[in-house]
Amino acid sequence: xxxxxxxxxxxxxxxxETHLTPExxxxxxxxxxxxxxxxxxxxxxxxxxxxxxxxxxxxxxxELEADPLRADRIRRRxxxxxxxxxxxxxxxxxxxxxxxxxxxxxxxxxxxxxAYMSNRGxxxxxxxxxxxxxxxxxxxxxxxxxxIRPGDGFFHNDARFGMVHNTDQxxxxxxxxxxxxxxxxxxxxxxxxNGACEPxxxxxxxxxxxxxxxxxxxxxxxxxxKLRRDLLTFLQHSTRDPKLxxxxxxxxxxxxxxxxxxxxxxxxxxGVEAFVGAIRMTVEDVENEVRRRIGEMPDGTVTVNQFVDSxxxxxxxxxxxxxxxxxxxxxxxxxxxxxxxxxxxxxxxxLSSTKAFxxxxxxxxxxxxxxxxxGALSPIEIISEVGTWADCSYDAPTGQxxxxxxxxxxxxxxxxxxxxxxxxEKYANVISPWFNQINNFLWGGTTQHGEQVGNLCAxxxxxxxxxxxxxxxEDAVAPLFCAMADxxxxxxxxxxxxFLQLVSKRLVRDNQGFGKYRGGxxxxxxxxxxNTDSWGFMTVTSGAKFSxxxxxxxxxxxxxYPLAMVKGINIFDxxxxxxxxxxxxxxxxxxxxxxxxxxxxxxxxxxxxxxxQEGELYMISQGSGGGYGDVxxxxxxxxxxxLQLDRISAQVAHDIxxxxxxxDTYVVDAExxxxxxxxxxQERLRRGKPYAEFVAEFVTEEPPAELPYYGSWGxxxxxxxxxxxxxxxxxxxxxxxxxxxxxxxxxxxxxxKIARLEARIAELEAKHGETVKRLV
Amino acid sequence: xxxxMTEYLLIDLDSERWLCRLCGHDLGDxxxxxxxxxxxxxxxxxxxxxxxxxxxxxxxxxxxDPNFCRIVEYYCPGCATQVEAEYLPPGHPLxxxxxxxxxSLRERWAKSGKxxxxxxxxxxxxxxxxxxxxxFDQPTTRTHRN
Numbered sequence: 001x002x003x004x005x006x007x008x009x010x011x012x013x014x015x016x017e018t019h020l021t022p023e024x025x026x027x028x029x030x031x032x033x034x035x036x037x038x039x040x041x042x043x044x045x046x047x048x049x050x051x052x053x054x055x056x057x058x059x060x061x062x063e064l065e066a067d068p069l070r071a072d073r074i075r076r077r078x079x080x081x082x083x084x085x086x087x088x089x090x091x092x093x094x095x096x097x098x099x100x101x102x103x104x105x106x107x108x109x110x111x112x113x114x115a116y117m118s119n120r121g122x123x124x125x126x127x128x129x130x131x132x133x134x135x136x137x138x139x140x141x142x143x144x145x146x147x148i149r150p151g152d153g154f155f156h157n158d159a160r161f162g163m164v165h166n167t168d169q170x171x172x173x174x175x176x177x178x179x180x181x182x183x184x185x186x187x188x189x190x191x192x193x194n195g196a197c198e199p200x201x202x203x204x205x206x207x208x209x210x211x212x213x214x215x216x217x218x219x220x221x222x223x224x225x226k227l228r229r230d231l232l233t234f235l236q237h238s239t240r241d242p243k244l245x246x247x248x249x250x251x252x253x254x255x256x257x258x259x260x261x262x263x264x265x266x267x268x269x270x271g272v273e274a275f276v277g278a279i280r281m282t283v284e285d286v287e288n289e290v291r292r293r294i295g296e297m298p299d300g301t302v303t304v305n306q307f308v309d310s311x312x313x314x315x316x317x318x319x320x321x322x323x324x325x326x327x328x329x330x331x332x333x334x335x336x337x338x339x340x341x342x343x344x345x346x347x348x349x350x351l352s353s354t355k356a357f358x359x360x361x362x363x364x365x366x367x368x369x370x371x372x373x374x375g376a377l378s379p380i381e382i383i384s385e386v387g388t389w390a391d392c393s394y395d396a397p398t399g400q401x402x403x404x405x406x407x408x409x410x411x412x413x414x415x416x417x418x419x420x421x422x423x424x425e426k427y428a429n430v431i432s433p434w435f436n437q438i439n440n441f442l443w444g445g446t447t448q449h450g451e452q453v454g455n456l457c458a459x460x461x462x463x464x465x466x467x468x469x470x471x472x473x474e475d476a477v478a479p480l481f482c483a484m485a486d487x488x489x490x491x492x493x494x495x496x497x498x499f500l501q502l503v504s505k506r507l508v509r510d511n512q513g514f515g516k517y518r519g520g521x522x523x524x525x526x527x528x529x530x531n532t533d534s535w536g537f538m539t540v541t542s543g544a545k546f547s548x549x550x551x552x553x554x555x556x557x558x559x560x561y562p563l564a565m566v567k568g569i570n571i572f573d574x575x576x577x578x579x580x581x582x583x584x585x586x587x588x589x590x591x592x593x594x595x596x597x598x599x600x601x602x603x604x605x606x607x608x609x610x611x612x613q614e615g616e617l618y619m620i621s622q623g624s625g626g627g628y629g630d631v632x633x634x635x636x637x638x639x640x641x642x643l644q645l646d647r648i649s650a651q652v653a654h655d656i657x658x659x660x661x662x663x664d665t666y667v668v669d670a671e672x673x674x675x676x677x678x679x680x681x682q683e684r685l686r687r688g689k690p691y692a693e694f695v696a697e698f699v700t701e702e703p704p705a706e707l708p709y710y711g712s713w714g715x716x717x718x719x720x721x722x723x724x725x726x727x728x729x730x731x732x733x734x735x736x737x738x739x740x741x742x743x744x745x746x747x748x749x750x751x752x753k754i755a756r757l758e759a760r761i762a763e764l765e766a767k768h769g770e771t772v773k774r775l776v
Numbered sequence: 777x778x779x780x781m782t783e784y785l786l787i788d789l790d791s792e793r794w795l796c797r798l799c800g801h802d803l804g805d806x807x808x809x810x811x812x813x814x815x816x817x818x819x820x821x822x823x824x825x826x827x828x829x830x831x832x833x834x835x836x837x838x839x840x841d842p843n844f845c846r847i848v849e850y851y852c853p854g855c856a857t858q859v860e861a862e863y864l865p866p867g868h869p870l871x872x873x874x875x876x877x878x879x880s881l882r883e884r885w886a887k888s889g890k891x892x893x894x895x896x897x898x899x900x901x902x903x904x905x906x907x908x909x910x911x912f913d914q915p916t917t918r919t920h921r922n
Binding site for chain 1: 784811813815816817818821829833835840841848850851858860864865869870871872874881884900904906
């Protein structure tokens with residue numbers, strides 16, 4: 001793996017054992033700095049999430065007596081401006097993501113730390129956008145061919161330089177006074193299309209970083225207020241949707257300008273020092289408050305292990321390990337034991353993106369009252385080694401890095417319940433895990449208006465909420481990354497793109513995380529293309545064999561989710577001829593197979609871009625949040641409510657919740673229910689085994705031989721990970737520290753399938769004595 | 777003094793033992809892993825998450841694949857309450873999900889001077905009503921049996 005990086009060259013000599021004199025070393029460093037091939041992501045910037053040291057100006061200001069009331073007035077003014085700018089992006093943005101709140105607007109310190117962020121939007125941006133600003137400050141500020149002047153604006157999208165994922169695009173603009181940068185204002189939007197190997201900006205099929213699409217390091221696209229046409233053309237030329245690129249760069253410029261106007265007025269009114277002091281004080285205050293709140297948690301270690309069942313091309317199991325330790329005011333998150341990166345699959349995440357979702361959990365589910373600031377993650381220590389799928393190397397594709405980074409969110413969200421349960425002052429409710437997959441259709445092709453597009457449905461925002469300790473989870477309520485997002489207006493979308501959601505927002509029966517309180521449910525979607533010369537769909541998630549989220553304190557997790565397809569039919573012709581056939585649900589269509597000649601198949605949720613003929617059906621379901629508490633403690637009346645609304649089947653009401661009822665009236669038979677539950681408790685005592693006996697029977701030395709498994713096995717020796725690798729003889733399991741695991745290239749699944757089929761043909765030919773001569 | 781650490785588990789600071797909050801069953805050393813005091817069952821996940829699509833015809837059905845995923849259920853040996861359910865690959869060692877520093881807990885609550893059973897809660901919100909008192913010596917409180 002190669003990466004050229006000036007920092008490494010200027011500060012770390014590649015062979016420290018050599019006997020260069022200090023003077024000679026200086027010559028070497030100077031030579032390397034002068035002859036840098038290219039400036040890649042700087043590890044000194046990219047691996048740090050702590051807030052920066054105070055600048056001399058900040059230091060000078062904060063040494064004086066601070067005025068918290070004045071700082072608060074400035075903050076409130078910024079908050080208003082940021083929310084207004086957020087709404088500008090939402091109402092004017094061309095990207096579906098913008099329309100449904102997948103964006104953020106923020107004010108940063110001079111060094112790039114987020115001081116304040118729009119109340120709505122994606123909180124994870126608060127812990128990742130300091131990276132590109134630090135890159136700009138370190139490499140472009142004093143670079144004669146770039147430089148920074150008032151009115152300049154920088155664009156970037158590559159997550160390896162600090163971004164949630166490559167489909168997001170930024171506009172970062174300096175606030176300057178007397179030639180000095182005193183702050184930054186930025187707007188970032190999930191744009192969708194980015195020229196990747198598949199449309200929509202989040203390719204599940206990328207096998208190299210070059211398949212991930214646009215790879216913009218921070219570039220100055222706006223010079224002194226003017227958008228550079230040559231660079232804009234390059235960006236438009238690099239993606240499938242040039243109109244989107246132009247429109248949203250202008251939208252972000254407009255939103256930033258609005259915030260900048262308020263910043264200018266605040267500075268005019270209060271002065272530079274008050275403004276700089278206010279934003280720096282915010283960052284430091286958040287950091288200090290986080291330390292204080294960590295100190296309120298009990299000392300101890302909570303472990304959350306997650307297992308992900310897909311590379312998005314084939315089913316595997318890869319671990320996301322997290323040990324969260326509290327020691328006084330220290331909180332340490334140790335990812336040791338997490339599975340190795342897979343160098344030709346899209347699921348890997350840069351560490352900075354993974355960390356962004358630690359911040360997402362902290363600022364949305366631990367302490368949602370805190371300002372969204374880089375200071376929130378800053379005091380938390382994170383132990384991770386380059387080379388895992390949650391901390392991938394420069395050469396790994398990251399097209400669908402949410403697969404790893406969302407697990408960071410779930411790790412901390414799950415841990416929260418245990419870390420905070422015995423803390424008196426809580427800032428958010430005790431809650432089960434939120435659903436953590438973007439079960440959704442990405443799409444692309446030629447619209448009914450003749451335009452080339454690629455993007456996604458906003459239904460990914462319909463994740464089911466986790467059950468609370470005192471209430472059922474909310475159905476399809478919000479994505480984990482954005483508390484106030486929208487699932488969008490399907491009718492609006494249908495005016496712009498050539499497919500229909502034939503079924504939208506119909507809850508799937510039994511799609512629950514069961515418990516004393518159940519998780520919020522997800523809904524199903526059935527889509528079909530219409531009136532287009534060229535169209536296709538894809539899906540980008542895991543969780544079709546192993547549940548994506550667990551429950552809490554005895555509650556169960558979510559089910560698993562299939563992709564179902566009916567190819568070779570045109571549903572529009574079918575319902576035109578027989579309108580009664582428009583009674584669609586995934587369950588009915590797949591189990592009854594009512595359309596003659598159709599090919600009915602299921603698939604895991606990693607579908608690479610699939611060409612859709614008119615009227616072919618693609619069906620998925622949103623996921624459920626985890627359940628809370630023992631199912632036998634659920635109020636039988638709540639069970640009946642769900643049964644009457646067809647949220648659960650009679651089988652679940654009886655077999656899981658152990659409720660007896662009158663099927664005509666749905667009146668609970670309290671006595672029979674009590675007996676059923678007592679009987680189930682007796683049954684638990686009968687079948688449950690003591691710990692040592694269970695461990696002896698259940699636990700194995702290593703995973704089942706046929707299961708490709710990645711990560712530590714257990715938690716006693718997290719330094720040692722297991723991996724299935726392929727060599728001349730085929731797959732084999734290896735084990736060792738991450739640094740010694742060979743590069744993992746998963747073979748093409750179609751090639752492997754052909755090999756299996758050829759072997760079967762040879763077997764049948766031998767069995768039937770048939771000799772076939774084939775040229776090879 | 778007893779500290780509710782989860783919905784169903786208390787730590788008794790006097791004895792330094794894990795106790796079931798509902799029935800008072802002793803689940804072991806509070807400095808260690810409470811799971812060692814539970815009864816455990818290896819559940820086929822298809823029994824909990826039933827297939828919605830016909831499993832005779834389809835590989836992916838809404839039910840987890842038992843060759844990839846098991847649900848390990850932990851029961852209190854006293855009242856059989858399911859105190860935890862853990863999704864694991866078949867054969868994977870059981871997760872030690874929480875280990876607490878009991879001495880620091882003791883110090884913290886001694887400083888507070890409050891009774892954790894009375895003051896602990898589910899967080900903000902008027903509907904976040906919590907009663908986290910031990911049930912086994914509170915005969916007048918609500919019952920967890922139906």
